Structure formats: structure tokens, C-alpha cells
Amino acid sequence: MESSTFVLFGATGDLAKRKIYPALYNLFLDGQISGPLSVIGLGRREVSNEAFRKQILQSLQTFSRQPAVDSPQLQVFLEAFEYSVLDVGNTEDYFKLLEHVKRREQLFNIPENRMFYLSVGPEFFKEIAANIHSSGLGSTKGWKRLIIEKPFGTDLKSARELNDSLNAVFTEEEIFRIDHFLGKPMVQNLEVLKYSNPVLRALWKNRYIANVQITASETVGVEERAGYYDKAGALRDMFQNHMLQLLMMMAMQLPKGSTPEEIRGKKRYVMEHLIPISKDEVNKHVVRGQYAEGEMKGNSVAGYLNEPGINQSSQNETFIAARLFIDDPLWNEVPFYVRTGKRMKEKSTRIVIEFKEPFNDSNNLNKGNDVPNLLIIEIGPNEAITLQLNTKDQLQKGKLEPVLATYEAGTSDVPEAYENLIFDALRGDATFFAHWREVELSWQWVTPIQEAMEEGLMPLHTYASGSYGPDAAMELLGEDRWWFDEADQDTEVLSAQAEVAATQESIRPGA
Numbered sequence: 001m002e003s004s005t006f007v008l009f010g011a012t013g014d015l016a017k018r019k020i021y022p023a024l025y026n027l028f029l030d031g032q033i034s035g036p037l038s039v040i041g042l043g044r045r046e047v048s049n050e051a052f053r054k055q056i057l058q059s060l061q062t063f064s065r066q067p068a069v070d071s072p073q074l075q076v077f078l079e080a081f082e083y084s085v086l087d088v089g090n091t092e093d094y095f096k097l098l099e100h101v102k103r104r105e106q107l108f109n110i111p112e113n114r115m116f117y118l119s120v121g122p123e124f125f126k127e128i129a130a131n132i133h134s135s136g137l138g139s140t141k142g143w144k145r146l147i148i149e150k151p152f153g154t155d156l157k158s159a160r161e162l163n164d165s166l167n168a169v170f171t172e173e174e175i176f177r178i179d180h181f182l183g184k185p186m187v188q189n190l191e192v193l194k195y196s197n198p199v200l201r202a203l204w205k206n207r208y209i210a211n212v213q214i215t216a217s218e219t220v221g222v223e224e225r226a227g228y229y230d231k232a233g234a235l236r237d238m239f240q241n242h243m244l245q246l247l248m249m250m251a252m253q254l255p256k257g258s259t260p261e262e263i264r265g266k267k268r269y270v271m272e273h274l275i276p277i278s279k280d281e282v283n284k285h286v287v288r289g290q291y292a293e294g295e296m297k298g299n300s301v302a303g304y305l306n307e308p309g310i311n312q313s314s315q316n317e318t319f320i321a322a323r324l325f326i327d328d329p330l331w332n333e334v335p336f337y338v339r340t341g342k343r344m345k346e347k348s349t350r351i352v353i354e355f356k357e358p359f360n361d362s363n364n365l366n367k368g369n370d371v372p373n374l375l376i377i378e379i380g381p382n383e384a385i386t387l388q389l390n391t392k393d394q395l396q397k398g399k400l401e402p403v404l405a406t407y408e409a410g411t412s413d414v415p416e417a418y419e420n421l422i423f424d425a426l427r428g429d430a431t432f433f434a435h436w437r438e439v440e441l442s443w444q445w446v447t448p449i450q451e452a453m454e455e456g457l458m459p460l461h462t463y464a465s466g467s468y469g470p471d472a473a474m475e476l477l478g479e480d481r482w483w484f485d486e487a488d489q490d491t492e493v494l495s496a497q498a499e500v501a502a503t504q505e506s507i508r509p510g511a
């Protein structure tokens with residue numbers, strides 16, 4: 001990896017403090033940053049270099065996975081940071097920034113490699129890119145790259161417009177669209193899990209898989225983000241990006257040792273073959289909900305409509321669940337159930353793969369006692385892989401007993417999502433960033449849902465805070481029983497689980 005200058009727009013913001021500085025610090029401590037580190041932080045506020053470094057130190061002390069103890073290394077790290085005032089709309093500020101960048105490049109003998117990280121509101125993305133170009137900041141003898149945060153547009157049209165304006169300055173290869181779920185270690189492990197285990201590789205197809213469930217449930221509510229969230233909702237905030245990215249990562253089929261470009265090509269293939277749903281059939285496949293008051297860990301919490309900053313008549317969804325199908329010989333007829341919501345019972349991001357039930361129990365001893373084989377991949381906050389199997393209950397001859405074989409991964413030594421992603425961007429590896437076509441196809445897929453919502457065609461179900469979401473989301477599963485949540489990993493609960501629900505009419509879109 002060649003050394004470079006890291007130019008951070010939004011250096012005084014929340015994301016920089018909570019994620020970017022700790023990530024840079026941990027990469028620095030782990031020896032992953034080659035050459036001298038030079039970071040120029042930007043914002044409108046007047047901040048001296050000294051005060052800026054103090055803010056960074058506080059951020060490390062609060063959020064870094066490795067402690068920020070006073071040491072020569074910590075001092076070297078902090079001295080790599082300088083601050084410049086820059087107002088996005090002020091073109092003069094970009095010329096000053098260019099001088100600043102050049103000065104430090106010369107001082108530290110850093111080649112003209114420039115990483116521009118846009119950790120500012122999305123309304124500024126286009127203008128910053130244009131000014132990087134017109135000021136000459138982007139005319140480098142080395143490489144230039146752009147890391148851009150979400151949201152990437154608010155619908156298909158705005159995403160296309162944004163992409164066109166970025167492409168006027170940066171090529172697709174130079175744009176690194178962050179989806180922090182792709183940086184999560186267990187998501188990055190998915191391919192290895194599939195392709196380094198012949199047992200799983202052999203089973204990764206519709207012949208053996210009954211359904212796939214992808215969940216990101218959160219216990220937090222809207223918090224202080226009413227202004228943004230009440231417009232975005234769960235569809236834009238989580239589903240269009242993180243959830244569809246998890247689906248792509250789960251469903252893509254790759255030969256071992258594929259190149260980054262092949263991996264992204266396979267992800268695009270998944271999106272291209274995701275069966276579209278028309279506006280008329282949205283309600284058959286998608287459920288939306290909004291949290292009402294309820295109880296979280298013994299405390300009463302307010303419903304969404306009573307949260308600060310939320311319009312009392314808001315029709316915004318805080319929960320969304322959908323059933324999707326992929327038109328591909330390996331995935332035909334396998335439903336992918338995807339759901340995400342706020343103020344739910346547990347914080348858990350997970351993929352659960354339910355294997356088919358070829359049960360042929362001639363003496364019927366196990367009726368109601370068998371559980372499906374499951375592969376449970378826990379992505380966060382805990383990282384684990386669990387296989388649910390049936391064994392013989394020694395006390396009740398012939399009866400089955402469900403057992404869970406669990407591997408718990410993840411320790412404080414494991415790099416966090418932002419570390420993985422910033423490291424990859426610095427070395428120019430875009431594997432775990434969202435390619436434009438993935439983003440475009442994702443917006444395309446959700447467009448009928450957005451339209452149905454805007455036209456008031458979709459009911460908004462309420463669910464109690466602290467629950468698993470609206471009942472309608474359970475009904476979405478039909479004959480596929482239930483969503484497998486953390487509580488279902490209790491063997492007693494498992495044993496008590498009932499039989500498969502009665503069969504129902506075909507649920508495939510267009511059927």
C-alpha cells in the first residue's frame with residue numbers, strides 16, 4: 001500500500017468521532033498504514049490543530065477497541081492530524097485546502113495519492129465532488145479515491161443523478177461506496193464459510209435449502225435522528241442497502257479464489273435475477289410496521305409517534321419485512337425472508353438457513369418433535385455460527401432431541417467494520433464496497449414498494465416496542481413456520497415448536 005493523504009470532510013461530526021478516528025487508530029497500531037500518516041480534517045467550525053487533536057483523543061478514549069494510553073505512538077498518531085476550515089459551498093476554501101495538502105505532501109514526502117472521505121450530509125456530495133475537480137485537488141500525479149457514506153440517493157432517480165455527478169469527477173473504480181454491513185467480519189467470512197467447507201458448499205442450493213431468513217433487529221428507536229429517519233424509514237435506511245447487500249452476499253455463487261471484480265459481478269447477477277414485485281402485489285410480499293409504546297428490559301418506552309421530533313401523524317415505517325425470490329436454477333422456489341426493525345426485542349443481525357425436511361418417520365414417534373436443521377450465522381452484535389441438529393433423546397427412546405453446535409467467533413482483537421473498509425479503500429480493494437450497479441438495481445427493486453407507500457396502498461401495522469414486530473410479518477412466512485430468533489435457540493423452546501403450518505397457495509410473485 002502506498003502512502004497517501006486522507007482528506008476528511010465532516011471531521012467534527014458524529015461518524016468521524018465514533019467510527020473513523022478509532023478505525024484509523026487501530027489500523028495504525030496494527031501496522032496497517034504504510035508510510036507517514038497525514039490526515040486533514042475539515043468542517044465549518046474554527047478549530048485549532050491542538051483542539052482538533054484533543055477531540056480525536058477523546059474519540060479514541062471513548063470508542064477505540066484498543067486503548068488510547070499515553071505513549072510515543074499515540075503522540076505520533078495525533079500529530080498526523082491537522083484541521084482546515086472549509087465550507088462546502090465556498091470555492092476559495094478548496095484552493096486553500098489544495099495548498100495545505102501539497103504542503104504536507106512535500107513535508108512528509110508523500111506521493112500525490114489522495115483519499116477524499118465524505119462524512120457529511122448527502123446534500124453536499126455533488127458539490128464537494130465538483131469542487132474537488134475545479135480546485136485541482138483531484139488532479140494528482142498519483143491516485144485519487146472517494147469514500148462516500150450512505151445514503152446514496154433517496155430513490156432510483158436521485159441515486160442516478162448523484163452517480164452521474166460523481167462520475168464527472170471520479171471513475172467507478174475510484175468510488176468506494178460504504179455499506180458498513182459489508183465490513184462486518186462475519187459478512188466478510190460468508191464466502192470463506194461457503195467455499196472452504198465442502199459440506200456447506202454441497203448444500204447451498206434449492207435442493208436442500210427450504211428458506212433463508214435475513215434479520216437485522218434493533219432495540220434502539222429513532223433516537224436523535226428524527227429529521228432524517230422520519231423521511232427515510234426502514235426501507236431506505238436499512239432495506240435498500242444493508243439488507244439487500246446481505247442477500248447478495250448470501251446468495252451469490254462463486255468459484256473459490258475469485259477476484260474482487262468477479263465477486264461484484266456475482267452480486268450484480270443476484271440483483272439482476274431478483275424477481276421484481278409489481279406495485280399491485282406488494283402487499284402479498286411486503287409488510288411494514290411502526291413501533292407503538294411498550295417495554296424494553298423492564299422499562300416503558302414511548303411509541304414512535306411520541307418520539308421527539310416525529311410528526312404525530314407520521315406514516316413512516318420503522319419495520320419492514322419482505323419475501324423475495326431469485327430466478328436462478330440454484331435458488332428457484334427458495335423464499336428469502338428479509339426483515340429489519342427498530343425497538344424490537346433483541347439486537348441481532350443474523351442469517352438463518354433452514355434446510356429441507358426429508359423426514360420419513362414410519363413409526364410416527366417424532367411427530368411434532370423434529371426440528372429443522374438450521375445454519376445460523378450471527379453477524380452482530382455477537383459473531384457465531386450454529387448448526388441445529390436432531391439427536392436421539394437418551395431418556396425417551398426413539399424421540400428426537402434438538403441440539404445446537406455453536407462456534408463463537410469475534411473478540412476485541414477482531415477489526416471492526418470501519419477498520420476493514422478503510423484499510424481496503426486505502427489499498428484500492430473495492431470488494432466490500434457497493435458497486436454502482438448493485439445500488440442502482442437495489443433502488444430499482446424497491447421502487448414499486450416506494451410507489452405503493454407513497455400512494456397509500458400499503459397498510460402500516462403497529463407493533464409493541466420490545467416485540468418481534470407485527471403479526472403480519474409472521475403471516476408472511478406461511479408454511480415456512482416462523483422467524484428464527486435468538487429465543488428459538490433455547491433447546492426447550494425448540495422442543496416445543498409445533499408442526500409445519502398447513503400448506504397454502506403458491507406464494508411466488510406472478511403466480
Ligand SMILES: NC(=O)C1=CN([C@@H]2O[C@H](COP(=O)(O)OP(=O)(O)OC[C@H]3O[C@@H](n4cnc5c(N)ncnc54)[C@H](OP(=O)(O)O)[C@@H]3O)[C@@H](O)[C@H]2O)C=CC1
Nearest residue numbers: 010011012013014015043044045087088119120121149150
Ligand atoms: N453517524 C452515523 O452513525 C452514521 C452516519 N452516516 C452518514 O455519514 C455522514 C455524516 O454523518 P454524521 O457524522 O452523523 O453527521 P454530523 O451532523 O454529526 O456531522 C456533519 C459534519 O459535516 C460538517 N458540515 C456540515 N455542514 C457543512 C458545510 N456546509 N460545510 C462543511 N462541513 C459541513 C459538520 O461540521 P461543521 O458543523 O463544523 O461544519 C460535521 O463535521 C452522513 O452522510 C450520514 O448519513 C452513515 C452511517 C452512520
Ligand SMILES: O=C1O[C@H](COP(=O)(O)O)[C@@H](O)[C@H](O)[C@H]1O
Nearest residue numbers: 180216218220237238242349380
Ligand atoms: O446504517 C445504519 O445502521 C444502523 C445499524 O447498524 P449496526 O451496525 O449497529 O447493526 C442503524 O441503527 C441505522 O439506523 C442505520 O442508518
